[in-house]
Amino acid sequence: MLKVSNVSKTFNPGTVYEKVALTGVDLVLNEGDFVTVIGGNGAGKSTLLNCVAGVYPVDSGTVFIDNADVTKQPEHVRARFLGRVFQDPMMGTAASMGLEENLALAYRRGQRRTLRWGISNKERAYYREQLKTLELGLEDRLGTKVGLLSGGQRQAITLLMATMKKPRLLLLDEHTAALDPKTALKVLLLSDKLIREHQITTLMVTHNMKDAIKCGNRLVMMHEGRIILDIGGEEKKGLTVDYLLEKFEKASGSELVNDRLLLS
């Protein structure tokens, strides 16, 4: 379904700010896979996601989605395959546009935009129905400017926007990291529910080891731009944080000294 082969990416090559983000990453996602990606700061998790999404061009290697080579496709062209939720809850929605307008923008993902009216009455009923499933009372606020809503509400809306028109691949980039713990849990449960209901192939980056263990059917650990662990099947079900830390030390040859990872 998704096939990342030998992808490398270096930022600011040849300058003092040179940063090797990915070195020869291989990753294959099968239909229906829900893969969680963990790793310390600068491990290359977000870069990997952004290379799949086309935010940055890769230096070498290829990215295939559904057997189509998308390596050279710009971000907005690849968007027809992808649903995306960002770390920053403000990033996924247009703040000064109405809730229904945001949904309408997402509902037309991958389609040619024309001079037809931006939103139809039939859609409105559908959006109301979809918003009801979020259980946030947003179904009565279709006209509200999204900027007036809370971070948690906006992230839930972004999730809905990413999945309402079923994407071939859902990319979640630490999408609960900027929320308070209670809201983060809500949004995570909602993501899990949407992914299961629609059986969406998903790649989820997270800082939270417990979340990475709890969610999905496969866990990938990254370190210094490489994938050092790929655990699936029965082994994934029995994972614990201690076991992961031990595995990490063995695979990377170093201790996982990272406050954000250990504390979570």
Next chain:
Amino acid sequence: MLSLLQGAVSLGLLWAIMTIGVFITYRILDFADLTVEGSITTGAAVSATLVVSGMNPFLATLIAIFAGMGAGLITGLLHTKLKIPALLSGILTMIALYSINIRIMAKANVSLLRVDTVFSPFTAMGLDTRNAVIVFGLICVVAVILILYWFFGTEIGCSIRATGNNPRMIRAQGVKTDTMIILGLVISNGLVAFAGALIGQFQSYADIQMGIGSIVIGLASVIIGEVLFGTRNFMNTLFSLMLGAIAYRIIIAVVLELGLAPTDLRLFTAITVAIALSFPVFKTYLGTLIKSIKRGP
């Protein structure tokens, strides 16, 4: 006094079209576009030159609009394809247009005295010049407002608004933001050139200097309109822009009447805009001041 008001309203209506153009880049696209200083003159220069050469004034005005759109296209290409910062892209086009506008007119100004303009059919019906401008200006502004209201409600229009609001988000939804920025600049500068063409025909000459300071006049009108007449919804905002442009002209007429030297007008406008733009800062400052006074020492 009545003729003063009449003059302000007629000129304000024509500048309203320019104000709406500035609004599209400044507010909707979040792009501070200085191209307008050149494209307003381009509109006047193209239409005046063509009218003098004997062309139908309506057709000449239409061609002027296309010339303005071309200017917007250049700025858009400089910014999106060549990655030149927004402000600089606009300045480059503006500077280039100065030379181009002189080329178009073949001199520094073109007189339109004793030739037919777009207002002539209305004066032929017995209206005096100012009333003719008010009638035709109002028709034009209302038409522009209705067309834009429709356009920014369409799928493409919504995509342009989202581009100004959150380009990353709309790219993730499959929209090419470069195209949307170019489209916005093209529409904006088309409107500005339209305004320039009408203003030139109203004052009976096109002059190479007429664009200088126009961006500040446009911004002043946008802000005055928004503050005085509200932004409850898009339709309301568009009409606020029209009223803002008229209000600006009335303010100018009044301060001139009170004895302000015409050469001090730009200073006055700049100060007005600076105060209006810094209004939010003063509001927070005043808010904390009032709170601390209420709390007592």
